[in-house]
Amino acid sequence: MKRTVILMAVLVMFPVGKVLAHDGMDMGAMNAKAASSEGVGVVDSADQRKGMVTLSHEPIASLGWPAMTMDFSVEDKALFSKLVKGRKVHFRFSKHHQQYVITEVR
Ligand SMILES: [Cu+2]
Numbered sequence: 692m693k694r695t696v697i698l699m700a701v702l703v704m705f706p707v708g709k710v711l712a713h714d715g716m717d718m719g720a721m722n723a724k725a726a727s728s729e730g731v732g733v734v735d736s737a738d739q740r741k742g743m744v745t746l747s748h749e750p751i752a753s754l755g756w757p758a759m760t761m762d763f764s765v766e767d768k769a770l771f772s773k774l775v776k777g778r779k780v781h782f783r784f785s786k787h788h789q790q791y792v793i794t795e796v797r
Contacts, residue, residue: 726785727783727784727785727794728751728753728754728783728784728785729751729753729781729782729783730746730748730749730751730781730782730783730784731748731749731779731780731781731782732746732747732748732749732779732780732782733746733747733777733778733779733780734746734774734775734776734777734778734779734780735747735760735776736776737765737771737774737775737776739765739768739771742764742765742766742768743762743763743764743765744762744763744764744765744771744774744793745760745761745762745763746760746761746763746780746782747759747760748760748761761791762791763782763784763790763791763792763793764790764791764792764793765792765793766792767794770793770795770796773796773797774793774796780796780797781796781797782795782796782797783795783796
Protein backbone atom coordinates (compact mmCIF):
# COMPACT_ATOMS: atom_id res chain seq x y z
CA MET A 692 0.00 0.00 0.00
CA LYS A 693 2.68 2.46 1.03
CA ARG A 694 4.82 1.48 -1.97
CA THR A 695 1.93 2.14 -4.32
CA VAL A 696 1.47 5.62 -2.91
CA ILE A 697 5.18 6.38 -3.29
CA LEU A 698 5.20 5.06 -6.87
CA MET A 699 2.24 7.25 -7.77
CA ALA A 700 3.90 10.28 -6.23
CA VAL A 701 7.02 9.66 -8.30
CA LEU A 702 4.97 9.33 -11.49
CA VAL A 703 3.19 12.59 -10.78
CA MET A 704 6.46 14.38 -10.11
CA PHE A 705 8.27 13.02 -13.17
CA PRO A 706 5.80 12.63 -16.02
CA VAL A 707 7.21 10.94 -19.09
CA GLY A 708 6.80 12.31 -22.60
CA LYS A 709 6.04 15.69 -24.02
CA VAL A 710 2.26 15.38 -23.92
CA LEU A 711 2.19 14.52 -20.23
CA ALA A 712 4.74 17.21 -19.53
CA HIS A 713 2.50 19.82 -21.08
CA ASP A 714 -0.61 18.52 -19.33
CA GLY A 715 1.12 18.66 -15.98
CA MET A 716 2.24 22.22 -16.53
CA ASP A 717 -1.11 23.42 -17.80
CA MET A 718 -2.45 23.28 -14.26
CA GLY A 719 -0.14 25.94 -12.92
CA ALA A 720 2.08 28.10 -15.03
CA MET A 721 0.05 27.87 -18.21
CA ASN A 722 -3.27 28.93 -16.71
CA ALA A 723 -1.63 31.64 -14.68
CA LYS A 724 -0.19 33.10 -17.85
CA ALA A 725 -2.87 32.48 -20.42
CA ALA A 726 -2.12 35.61 -22.42
CA SER A 727 0.90 34.80 -24.59
CA SER A 728 4.42 33.50 -24.40
CA GLU A 729 7.61 33.86 -26.39
CA GLY A 730 9.94 31.17 -27.63
CA VAL A 731 12.89 30.47 -29.88
CA GLY A 732 13.00 27.39 -32.05
CA VAL A 733 13.96 25.75 -35.32
CA VAL A 734 11.27 24.89 -37.86
CA ASP A 735 11.21 21.12 -38.44
CA SER A 736 8.25 21.16 -40.80
CA ALA A 737 5.44 23.44 -41.87
CA ASP A 738 2.11 22.53 -43.45
CA GLN A 739 0.27 25.60 -44.63
CA ARG A 740 -2.75 23.62 -45.81
CA LYS A 741 -3.30 22.12 -42.34
CA GLY A 742 -2.19 25.31 -40.60
CA MET A 743 0.37 23.40 -38.54
CA VAL A 744 4.06 23.79 -37.83
CA THR A 745 6.47 21.56 -35.91
CA LEU A 746 9.16 23.39 -33.96
CA SER A 747 12.10 22.20 -31.88
CA HIS A 748 11.99 24.96 -29.33
CA GLU A 749 14.42 26.00 -26.64
CA PRO A 750 13.26 25.97 -22.99
CA ILE A 751 10.44 28.44 -22.31
CA ALA A 752 11.13 29.63 -18.79
CA SER A 753 7.92 31.62 -18.38
CA LEU A 754 5.92 28.38 -18.71
CA GLY A 755 8.45 26.05 -17.10
CA TRP A 756 8.75 24.10 -20.36
CA PRO A 757 11.93 22.21 -21.20
CA ALA A 758 13.32 22.16 -24.73
CA MET A 759 11.19 19.91 -26.92
CA THR A 760 9.79 19.25 -30.36
CA MET A 761 6.09 19.94 -30.66
CA ASP A 762 3.31 21.06 -32.98
CA PHE A 763 1.74 24.49 -33.04
CA SER A 764 -1.22 25.63 -35.04
CA VAL A 765 -0.95 28.72 -37.24
CA GLU A 766 -4.15 30.57 -38.03
CA ASP A 767 -2.56 33.52 -39.80
CA LYS A 768 -1.41 32.00 -43.12
CA ALA A 769 0.87 34.96 -43.79
CA LEU A 770 3.16 33.67 -41.05
CA PHE A 771 4.12 30.70 -43.23
CA SER A 772 6.37 32.99 -45.28
CA LYS A 773 8.63 33.06 -42.21
CA LEU A 774 8.07 29.47 -41.07
CA VAL A 775 10.60 27.95 -43.45
CA LYS A 776 12.01 24.51 -42.71
CA GLY A 777 15.42 24.72 -41.05
CA ARG A 778 15.07 28.37 -40.06
CA LYS A 779 15.54 29.53 -36.48
CA VAL A 780 12.67 31.76 -35.45
CA HIS A 781 11.53 33.84 -32.53
CA PHE A 782 7.82 33.30 -32.05
CA ARG A 783 4.93 34.34 -29.86
CA PHE A 784 2.04 32.02 -29.09
CA SER A 785 -1.01 31.62 -26.91
CA LYS A 786 -3.39 28.83 -26.01
CA HIS A 787 -6.75 28.71 -27.76
CA HIS A 788 -9.12 25.81 -27.29
CA GLN A 789 -6.50 23.34 -26.06
CA GLN A 790 -4.12 24.25 -28.87
CA TYR A 791 -0.99 26.36 -28.91
CA VAL A 792 -1.41 28.94 -31.65
CA ILE A 793 1.49 30.93 -33.07
CA THR A 794 0.53 34.57 -33.39
CA GLU A 795 3.83 36.21 -34.33
CA VAL A 796 7.07 35.13 -36.01
CA ARG A 797 10.29 37.02 -36.57
CU1 LIG B 1 6.80 22.61 -26.08
